[in-house]
Amino acid sequence: MIDLTIDGRDISVPEGTTVLDAARLLNLDIPTLCHDPRLKPYGGCRLCIVELEGVPRPVTACTTPVAGGMVVTTESEQLYRLRRTVIEFLLSDHPNDCMVCQRAGDCTLQELAYFYGLRDNRFWGERRRYDKEDANPFIKREMEKCILCAKCVRVCGEVQAVGAIDLAYRGFNAKVCPPYEKDLDCEFCGQCVAVCPTGALTGKVWEAQGRQKDVKYTETVCPYCGCGCNITLHSVRNRVIRVSSRENTLNEGWLCSKGRFGFEFINKPDRLRTPLIRRRKDGPLEPASWDEALGLISSRFEGIKKEHxxxxxxxxxxxxxxxxxxxxxxxxxxxxxxxxxxxxxxxx
Ligand code: SF4
Ligand code: SF4
Ligand code: SF4
Ligand code: FES
Incomplete structure (x- = not known):
């Protein structure tokens, strides 16, 4: 175990724990954008910076392992200023169309801009414009809203082992895309959508179907296979508009394409809602009650068993x-x- 002090509080954690995880054990709120506890530490967004006694410059808490006798500060005037500047840079070429963005109310970048009061920006400049519509059937990709945290790239490689996307180009032109900027063609598990902290990746099927504040959440089990992944149904006005999954489930929040995107049958008007019985030979299949259907099955079973x-x-x-x-x-x-x-x- 390693003993250290964070914001004046003593804590003892196993060797190898990061400063971020140790701080979270103390319920200290360090902002993050590129961190996901299910992925390897990355250190890309620089938002989780903290001060270490005796170290001249702030370090990223998500990639720094604890050390014996460490004295960590997570909140200071300097840290506030630096974090605010990082968000300002991220917003400097961001489209800011929260009013119509699918992720409004559920967007880490929007939340940070709100808490840091970033109405103006000292760095307004050139904007990235990516107008090409990706023709894939499931995932809406709006790369001008991307903050290059690489969570999608990492989850696609580390968790899904597919590697369908990567960071291409350099500097201002850097962007996440499939090889040769073709349309996305992959397993469509939607893990990348689930981890994206902004509106850069969303589901086409839930576009403009309902706002976050109106969503009713229902915890249930995926109907598709015996793995039994835990899913959360998002419904608005009594219609299921989206499926997600929480991190602390047996499937750790990961789903396959069927579980994540294959829910539209629930709202289909031609969906079977009652058993159907053919009451006369060559007659049509007609709706029946469950009692009638089960009674028929039971009597046929009995008849066949008796005779054969x-x-x-x-x-x-x-x-x-x-x-x-x-x-x-x-x-x-x-x-x-x-x-x-x-x-x-x-x-x-
Ligand atoms: S990604 Fe977030 S910050 Fe950007 S427009 Fe959408 S809600 Fe607003
Ligand atoms: S949907 Fe799945 S396979 Fe496709 S890019 Fe996203 S994480 Fe990779
Ligand atoms: S698309 Fe989303 S998850 Fe991927 S790098 Fe951009 S902001 Fe991060
Ligand atoms: S959360 Fe630590 S650098 Fe992004």
Whole structure:
């Protein structure tokens, strides 16, 4: 364990802990933009700077490991001025269209500009303009809102192991893009969208569907596969407009393309909402109540079993069900129907 002092408070943390993590254990609020606890330390935005006793210049807390006897200051006149200047630089060529931006109310840059009172900017100058619409089906990319924190690039490489995007060009022209600036063509997991601290990356499907303040959040489990990722449904006016996932879930906030973007069926008017029964041969499928449908299934099962024996029946279950549902299903077939004819689509 390493003993150090942060803002006059003593703390003891395991060797290898960063100054940022140690400060957060003390509930001290150090601003960050490029940091994500699930990614390797990067040190790109310089917003998390702190002062160390005996060190002439501030250092980035997210990349500095603690050392014995360290004396850290996280708030001072100088730090406030430097952090404010960093944000001013970031905003100097930012479009500032918070009024129509999808991320307004949920944007770290907007929040920092608010807390540091940055209405004016000493560094207004040339603006980056990227007008090309990316034709991919899921992710809206507005690179003029990008602050080059590289979180998207890092998550795509470190977590998703895809490497579909990278930082291209240098200096003022630096930008995140797919190879040769083609349209994005990747796994569309949306991890990059989830970690982006600004409106540079958002989902096309949730564009202009609702403001942050109107969103109702519902914690649930993804319906697509037995992994059972935890998801949060964002709904506005009783319509699901987006899916996200929190960091402290079993899936650590990561989702696949189906879980993140495949929710539109929920709002579709032609979605099946009741069981359908064909009441006469060659007749149409007609809506039925669950009681009627289950009664029919039960009587047919009974009839087949009586006439041909239980092995005339077989059950095929689904990878979309939970482990517990699959367990109950095979138990039903073995004990109620009385057959071992049970299989699962994952074996195909
Ligand atoms: S990215 Fe953030 S700061 Fe920029 S326009 Fe959108 S809400 Fe405003
Ligand atoms: S959607 Fe996933 S695979 Fe595609 S760029 Fe983003 S992180 Fe990489
Ligand atoms: S697109 Fe978003 S996550 Fe990627 S570098 Fe820009 S601001 Fe950071
Ligand atoms: S959060 Fe530490 S440098 Fe960006």
């Amino acid at each position: 024996g239980p092995d005339a029946l077989g059950g095929l279950s689904s990878a979309r069900c939970t482990n517990e549902e699959n367990y109950a299903f095979q138990k039903f077939f073995r004990t109620v129907i009385g057959t071992n004819n049970i299989d699962h689509c994952a074996r195909y």
